[in-house]
Amino acid sequence: MQSDRETVVIVGAGQAGAWVAITLRSLDPERRIVLIGDEAHPPYERPPLSKAILAGKAGIESAYIKPETFYADNRIELMLNRRVRHINRDRNSLTLDDGSNLDYGTLVLATGCRPRPLPVKGADLPQVHTLRTIADVEKIATWLKPGSQVVAIGAGFIGLEFAAVAIEAGCGVTIVDAAPHAMGRVIDKSVAETIAAGHSARGVDFRFSAAIDKIEAEGEQAVVVLGSGERLPADLVIVGIGAIPNSDLAEAAHLACDDGIIVNAFGRTDDPKIFAVGDVTRHFNPLLGRSLRLESWQNAQNQGIAVAKAIAGTATPYADLPWFWSDQYDTNLQIIGAPTTWDRIIWRGERESGKFTAIYMHGEKVVAGNSMNNPRDIRFIKQLILNGTPVPDAALADPATSLAQLAKG
Ligand SMILES: Cc1cc2nc3c(=O)[nH]c(=O)nc-3n(C[C@H](O)[C@H](O)[C@H](O)COP(=O)(O)OP(=O)(O)OC[C@H]3O[C@@H](n4cnc5c(N)ncnc54)[C@H](O)[C@@H]3O)c2cc1C
Structure with missing residues (x-):
């Protein structure tokens, strides 16, 4: 039997919470992991809810991150239909909706957002x-x-x-x-x-x-x-007028919050025993040099993996350039980058054709890109943003100029 000091309790059995549990188990076969969620389903991805599943083209279980049996098979104690009501930081314990208490060694808040x-x-x-x-x-x-x-x-x-x-x-x-x-x-x-x-x-x-x-x-x-x-x-x-972070538990426990729970690039809050992850966080992004709150699949998964590594003692900062996609009809839209400002857009491809890339510029630098039915461009735009080297507008706008070559510098 392990001591409660070793127990990792994750509140919120969504995408981010699930990836903390899955990754932590792969890094640490022994530690007790408890994953608590207030929904009836095992952790699932939300993007198909407004796409294939809503359209009846895919079943609900196709959104599950892992099959339902995965958690018991991997000794992740999955508690569904259960809500955490309170964090008792002085006692390192949680109070659940039935009044019971659960002690933690490390706590991860992965409580996501709710619709505004x-x-x-x-x-x-x-x-x-x-x-x-x-x-x-x-x-x-x-x-x-x-x-x-x-x-x-x-x-x-x-x-x-x-x-x-x-x-x-x-x-x-x-x-x-x-x-x-x-x-x-x-x-x-x-x-x-x-x-x-x-x-x-x-x-x-x-x-x-x-x-x-x-x-x-x-x-x-x-x-x-x-x-x-x-x-x-x-x-x-x-x-669908936006979402607000479920940071109520953290606020009541006096953790630092500002439109989300404030964490560093490792997902640490201002309490060394408490991490936060996913939509609910305002996290520091080393690539952007600023903190931001994101509601995205990429952030939920990769920040979850980074938090698990930090708990397991193999800390790697979470540092992705924000990326998001949307599918509407037969159109795939992808967005790379999260600039606070830009001064012009360069169009690569004909807007009317429904297949183009819009490149966001600030001065001589690429700061973001949106591709419509042009997903291949996104990877090169990402490199251009990360390289930060000046690129002439005319070269970016000319489909005959290879973006891959420009990205290589
Ligand atoms: C309809 C829809 C479509 C989307 N499409 C895209 C897309 O195309 N591309 C993209 O990049 N992103 C998309 N997203 C965003 C992406 O799904 C989210 O960013 C991601 O789900 C966030 O994961 P999370 O684990 O942080 O939060 P969530 O998935 O919200 O999970 C948090 C869980 O914690 C539970 N919880 C909260 N408080 C408590 C408590 N006190 N006790 C117990 N449980 C609690 C919540 O009920 C929830 O189940 C979409 C989101 C939605 C809603």
Whole structure:
């Protein structure tokens, strides 16, 4: 029997928590590992929820990170449908939802995010949903059929991916956003407008710069009432207006937080016994030289691996250039880099063709890239960003000039 000093307890059985457990077990065959999550499913990846699974093209279990039996087979104590209520730092223990206590030697907070609630009257009507969990998809999917009217609130990734699936299912789709264009926070307006144009061409109706006044019940439907007075009847309303980190446990335990739990490049919080990982962290990225909070598959997996290494005593800093992808209809969008500023976009390939790469420049340097149906470019853009060497605009814009050669310098 191991002492509790050796026990690693991971709170949050999502992607990041799972990768801490999986990697730690591979590095340390002996240590007791407990993985606690408040959902009913073993750890799963969320990206397919708004893509293949929502479209009914893949089953729920295809999203599982490991088969359900993996955890017991590898002596990872997986506790599902259980919620941690409190961290007692003075006693190195947790209080669970049934009042029981669990001692830890090392604690990992992998509690992820929750959808930002829509602060209007009627947001709690039964037709109004968010899209983050398998349970959400099970409720939403039944409405995706020919003739259904759906409204997505928020023209970010969730709203746009949901819209693509809904259009392909034969629904009428309207997207409402308070901002003047789609994907306001993450990509350049010109690229966002190109993506939105692809949606419009397939029948999505946008309402940009639109405030939501309230949502009303009308018979079986909900009606989204805009500030302009326009009424949008819907069988289903999806709210995708961003996410907020589940840092409540950490805040109550007085760990340093600032829109996320603050950690260093090894996932350490300001308590040497406590790590944090995934969407819930504001972590230091040595490549960018600044701290940031990311909601991405890459970050959840690779930061999880880095935290496990730090716990096992083979610390390697987590240092990835942020990378994200989205699939909408037959379009694959990839995003590399997380610049705070850029001064122009260079287009490589014809925007109208639906196959191009938008290269974000700051001065003479490449700081980010978005590829549409052009995934191969992303790896070279990544090298160009990391190299930091000046590159002439004309060479980047000319598809006859090899990006691979430019990246080699
Ligand atoms: C619909 C959707 C589509 C996405 N698509 C993409 C994509 O295409 N590309 C990409 O890069 N990223 C995508 N993402 C983002 C990516 O899935 C997330 O960044 C990733 O899931 C984060 O993993 P995590 O483990 O940090 O958090 P989560 O996956 O949120 O896991 C945290 C878990 O902790 C549980 N929890 C919280 N508090 C407690 C508690 N007190 N006790 C017990 N359990 C608790 C939560 O319920 C949850 O199960 C998508 C996300 C969503 C929702």
